[in-house]
Amino acid sequence: MTTGHELAKALRTGPFELAVQAAVRASGLSLDRLAHRLGTRGVRVSASSLSNWQTGRSRPERAESLHAVRALEEVLDLPRDALVQLLGPRRPRGRWLDHVPGSVHYDAIFDDHARLTKIVAEAEMADPRRYTWLTVEDTVRFDDTGTLRVISVRLVLSALTNAVDSCLVFYRTDDGTHPAIHPVDGCRLGRTRLADDYLVAELLLDHHLNRGDVHLLEFDQRFPQAPHPAPVDHYYKAFRAPCRTYLLRIAFDPAAVPIRMHSFQADRWGAEPTESRPLPCQRNRVTHLYAANITPGVVGVRWEWH
Numbered sequence: 001m002t003t004g005h006e007l008a009k010a011l012r013t014g015p016f017e018l019a020v021q022a023a024v025r026a027s028g029l030s031l032d033r034l035a036h037r038l039g040t041r042g043v044r045v046s047a048s049s050l051s052n053w054q055t056g057r058s059r060p061e062r063a064e065s066l067h068a069v070r071a072l073e074e075v076l077d078l079p080r081d082a083l084v085q086l087l088g089p090r091r092p093r094g095r096w097l098d099h100v101p102g103s104v105h106y107d108a109i110f111d112d113h114a115r116l117t118k119i120v121a122e123a124e125m126a127d128p129r130r131y132t133w134l135t136v137e138d139t140v141r142f143d144d145t146g147t148l149r150v151i152s153v154r155l156v157l158s159a160l161t162n163a164v165d166s167c168l169v170f171y172r173t174d175d176g177t178h179p180a181i182h183p184v185d186g187c188r189l190g191r192t193r194l195a196d197d198y199l200v201a202e203l204l205l206d207h208h209l210n211r212g213d214v215h216l217l218e219f220d221q222r223f224p225q226a227p228h229p230a231p232v233d234h235y236y237k238a239f240r241a242p243c244r245t246y247l248l249r250i251a252f253d254p255a256a257v258p259i260r261m262h263s264f265q266a267d268r269w270g271a272e273p274t275e276s277r278p279l280p281c282q283r284n285r286v287t288h289l290y291a292a293n294i295t296p297g298v299v300g301v302r303w304e305w306h
Helices: 004-013 016-027 031-040 047-055 063-075 113-122
Strands: 131-142 148-159 164-172 180-185 187-195 198-209 214-222 234-239 243-251 260-266 275-279 286-294 297-304
Touching: 004 016, 016 031, 016 047, 031 047, 031 063, 131 234, 148 164, 164 214, 180 198, 187 214, 198 214, 234 243, 243 297, 260 286, 286 297
Parallel strands: 131 243
Antiparallel strands: 131 148, 148 214, 164 198, 180 187, 180 214, 187 198, 234 297, 243 286, 260 275, 260 297
């Protein structure tokens, strides 16, 4: 339980999320119970939104949200404006404000970006502008039918602000098949959302990061066994922001090895490659693609079967 002294200090010095945490703990109420009590006052705020407020993932800024904060003050028996005054001025909005240096929006990479943008906004998931990727490593494994089975991912991220406790990853499918996300190290699975071609997953970090902290996490994307497997002829990674290094390993089954392969880089998916080079096709060996100083766009490999 939070003591009266701790709550008073949090309300006096902030920040907003810490004050909300302290006030909720002092009340002894669960977030579900708080949401219910707000609902009886005609204020609809979900328990997940309350959770986001007290972890700093999102902040109440709209008029209806500020009304909800005032109602929350009453439910928690706090002085009027005790929480509202900690919010400060509304944060600036706009495409080029508060973003990872050199980053672009989804529409710069995909033509069908609207669905992805919508599900991220509706779910109030973690803000990807709070961190940046330093290195990305993918190990992609295919079975004896040439069907994608597992993608093992290792990511190193750097926090751009304080209190970073989660990150977003997404997968775009070409055939309607979505993988299951299995955390391996440094994270656990949060919320997931599906929208047609896109799967968006929230990975909760093992601990909070402050500005400049670096964190390593690993997870697998495992694909179901298809009743009618169809071999694919490409794999790529999309980058919205600059990345220091990208390492792609592709492991084919000895029974299904392409006859030709080449790497490519492009400014957006479907555009003419800005760079391309042949890669060796080797039985029982992993094909490697390494790229440094990645700029926004796509990096991947295409191949031809027999």
